[in-house]
Amino acid sequence: xxxxxxxxxxxxxxxxxxxxxxxxxxxxxxxxxxxxxxxxxxxxxxxxxxxxxxxxx
Amino acid sequence: xxxxxxxxxxxxxxxxxxxxxxxxxxxxxxxxxxxxxxxxxxxxxxxxxxxxxxxxxxxxxxxxxxxxxxxxxxxxxxxxxxxxxxxxxxxxxxxxxxxxxxxxxxxxxxxxxxxxxxxxxxxxxxxxxxxxxxxxxxxxxxxxxxxxxxxxxxxxxxxxxxxxxxxxxxxxxxxxxxxxxxxxxxxxxxxxxxxxxxxxxxxxxxxxxxxxxxxxxxxxxxxxxxxxxxxxxxxxxxxxxxxxxxxxxxxxxxxxxxxxxxxxxxxxxxxxxxxxxxxxxxxxxxxxxxxxxxxxxxxxxxxxxxxxxxxxxxxxxxxxxxxxxxxxxxxxxxxxxxxxxxxxxxxxxxxxxxxxxxxxxxxxxxxxxxxxxxxxxxxxxxxxxxxxxxxxxxxxxxxxxxxxxxxxxxxxxxxxxxxxxxxxxxxxxxxxxxxxxxxxxxxxxxxxxxxxxxxxxxxxxxxxxxxxxxxxxxxxxxxxxxxxxxxxxxxxxxxxxxxxxxxxxxxxxxxxxxxxxxxxxxxxxxxxxxxxxxxxxxxxxxxxxxxxxxxxxxxxxxxxxxxxxxxxxxxxxxxxxxxxxxxxxxxxxxxxxxxxxxxxxxxxxxxxxxxxxxxxxxxxxxxxxxxxxxxxxxxxxxxxxxxxxxxxxxxxxxxxxxxxxxxxxxxxxxxxxxxxxxxxxxxxxxxxxxxxxxxxxxxxxxxxxxxxxxxxxxxxxxxxxxx
Numbered sequence: 197x198x199x200x201x202x203x204x205x206x207x208x209x210x211x212x213x214x215x216x217x218x219x220x221x222x223x224x225x226x227x228x229x230x231x232x233x234x235x236x237x238x239x240x241x242x243x244x245x246x247x248x249x250x251x252x253x
Numbered sequence: 254x255x256x257x258x259x260x261x262x263x264x265x266x267x268x269x270x271x272x273x274x275x276x277x278x279x280x281x282x283x284x285x286x287x288x289x290x291x292x293x294x295x296x297x298x299x300x301x302x303x304x305x306x307x308x309x310x311x312x313x314x315x316x317x318x319x320x321x322x323x324x325x326x327x328x329x330x331x332x333x334x335x336x337x338x339x340x341x342x343x344x345x346x347x348x349x350x351x352x353x354x355x356x357x358x359x360x361x362x363x364x365x366x367x368x369x370x371x372x373x374x375x376x377x378x379x380x381x382x383x384x385x386x387x388x389x390x391x392x393x394x395x396x397x398x399x400x401x402x403x404x405x406x407x408x409x410x411x412x413x414x415x416x417x418x419x420x421x422x423x424x425x426x427x428x429x430x431x432x433x434x435x436x437x438x439x440x441x442x443x444x445x446x447x448x449x450x451x452x453x454x455x456x457x458x459x460x461x462x463x464x465x466x467x468x469x470x471x472x473x474x475x476x477x478x479x480x481x482x483x484x485x486x487x488x489x490x491x492x493x494x495x496x497x498x499x500x501x502x503x504x505x506x507x508x509x510x511x512x513x514x515x516x517x518x519x520x521x522x523x524x525x526x527x528x529x530x531x532x533x534x535x536x537x538x539x540x541x542x543x544x545x546x547x548x549x550x551x552x553x554x555x556x557x558x559x560x561x562x563x564x565x566x567x568x569x570x571x572x573x574x575x576x577x578x579x580x581x582x583x584x585x586x587x588x589x590x591x592x593x594x595x596x597x598x599x600x601x602x603x604x605x606x607x608x609x610x611x612x613x614x615x616x617x618x619x620x621x622x623x624x625x626x627x628x629x630x631x632x633x634x635x636x637x638x639x640x641x642x643x644x645x646x647x648x649x650x651x652x653x654x655x656x657x658x659x660x661x662x663x664x665x666x667x668x669x670x671x672x673x674x675x676x677x678x679x680x681x682x683x684x685x686x687x688x689x690x691x692x693x694x695x696x697x698x699x700x701x702x703x704x705x706x707x708x709x710x711x712x713x714x715x716x717x718x719x720x721x722x723x724x725x726x727x728x729x730x731x732x733x734x735x736x737x738x739x740x741x742x743x744x745x746x747x748x749x750x751x752x753x754x755x756x757x758x759x760x761x762x763x764x765x766x767x768x769x770x771x772x773x774x775x776x777x778x779x780x781x782x783x784x785x786x787x788x789x790x791x792x793x794x795x796x797x798x799x800x801x802x803x804x805x806x807x808x809x810x811x812x813x814x815x816x817x818x819x820x821x822x823x824x825x826x827x828x829x830x831x832x833x834x835x836x837x838x839x840x841x842x843x844x845x846x847x848x849x850x851x852x853x854x855x856x857x858x859x860x861x862x863x864x865x866x867x868x869x870x871x872x873x874x875x876x877x878x879x880x881x882x883x884x885x886x887x888x889x890x891x892x893x894x895x896x897x898x899x900x901x902x903x904x905x906x907x908x909x910x911x912x913x914x915x916x917x918x919x920x921x922x923x924x925x926x927x928x929x930x931x932x933x934x935x936x937x938x939x940x941x942x943x944x945x946x947x948x949x950x951x952x953x954x955x956x957x958x959x960x961x962x963x964x965x966x967x968x969x970x971x972x973x974x975x976x
Contacts, residue, residue: 217765218505218523218527218761218762218765219526221761222501222502222527222530225497225498225501225758226498229493229494229497229498230494232493232740232741233490233493233494233741234490236490236493236741236742237742240742241489241490242489243408244408244410244411244489244745245479245485245486245489246485247336247406247408247410248332248335248336248410248412248476248479248480248485249479249480249483249485250335
């Protein structure tokens, strides 16, 4: 099955760039995530916490 | 707005709870039997389907997919309905999910002991069962997403995100790892070979732990801990960070199972880096779970449910600290292939999955059966038996792992191995295997105490019925975000977008690691003298797979002086290019076999299969009388070779046409070699049944004698120098 796709990436050079790219992706992802969550409204978060208890404010 | 009335489906939860209890006992009992096989290797009484190699995958599959799997469905189906204020989407899909899953488990319980296996860890089931798993899993997903669509609670609670990630990722993993080329209904070969197969397998294997044993249980933690303690989760912000960073990082960590192997270095290092990062989200989750209980620790003292949950989360924390540590190359060099790994996985399985499931059962059963728990003191007894069981299981396994690993690596001043005979290192740890069996027994007795307690609770309770509920329907909202609505809040009410983003997040890691390994040629340098197996060797390899030899014997010599001195030159990626599937193994209960070829006489192997203890006193390898008695089935040899050609093994038409002839010729040669041993000749020259050269053991010997012999020492030096 792999025969059909096998020959396209064979010449890819400097494959070791992958770890660096991936670490960068993660750092950006994680920083964005922290930024998101700290901008969330306290009230929304309190409401969300109460969902299992069926007593929404 | 007027409220709508509806029913929560409790019947399906009840069914899954029954299944959890039954399969849990079954899976653990098989595990205990296996523990005793280490002490009494012939406890299977020469019966093939009770042998260690065949039952080990049944134990792991039963515990992971039957016990934890049914607990996962029970917990998800219970909490999902309440969190969404909606009945499950479809009764048919719920029941299809239940009966389909049980049928798959029964199919596994039949096929694995018969030796019908792909040999890839936690993915041993053959292709028709793989298809059934995919169907049932998709039914589960549709049922879950359907319920989300008709929900009456706009915001998706954090537990549901974990459930969704579980569904999406397990589907992706299962499909990609199960690409197999069928020979017949019960036999297939992995389309990947050697290094590539290993990478895909451990990308799957590691993430089966992540997304089958961890994420759904984190979802259950986020629901059942607040419910059982009557306290909301400690920090919702932390849960968001926990979720996204966990699912993003987990998927990268697979290669830490292949450190120092023939996998390209860049992939190994990537696996290590992300494994270390995993500590952060894992401990974030653990802290979030434990801190939920702040202010109610007095309840933990009296309430067995919370006790179980606290030990479960603590076990999660310990296992997720240990995992990254085990991924460090210097620690992995010692721990890998040893009992340390067995200890590690049992902290996860017994404490995290087992105890969270027990806590959930003790909480759910009185609710569903509308009664009180039959006996709190019996639940406490179970708790202490289980906890003591975990301690007595894991500590001896840590000691055993470290002891044996250091013995493997010890040198005399003259440069020879101190324990050159592998068996000396086994004899040293037998007392630890005894203690492990005792610990396992305690844990199992605890589970039986629970079974009795739960049975009594169910009998004294009322019949389980659907639960009436009411809630207002959701209003249709305008598209897009409201004024001032933050992006994540918007996302949390948008299930489809949520699933899509989740899928992208989990695909990144897999794509970065797997695509280059599959496609970039220089990652697996070929070695011209490595040739495909002969027909007889191919049949022998299939017997090696059938008997689960890979459970105890690795075929991966790491580049350490101690391993090279013991086993021979270290493994090269190019040696495995025709290995569909790879058989590197993950545990050395016995020695590595990669270079066992030509090391012993054919008759040594024959006598060893007949009676290992006679050849190697103190060995814990079982006897294989059926290999010596059974006639080799060669009816599919040609079909197997054609299947191999289809997935890239270069057999010529001539080789395939002459397959049976070549097979016979090689068999007769081995028979002749065996008859040089007078004892074998006396017994088997004029024996009843098929002639000796037609028996299975001949193919097995042919395969073992081939192992690692394709590259000679001089060639190896050339390869090394040209690097």
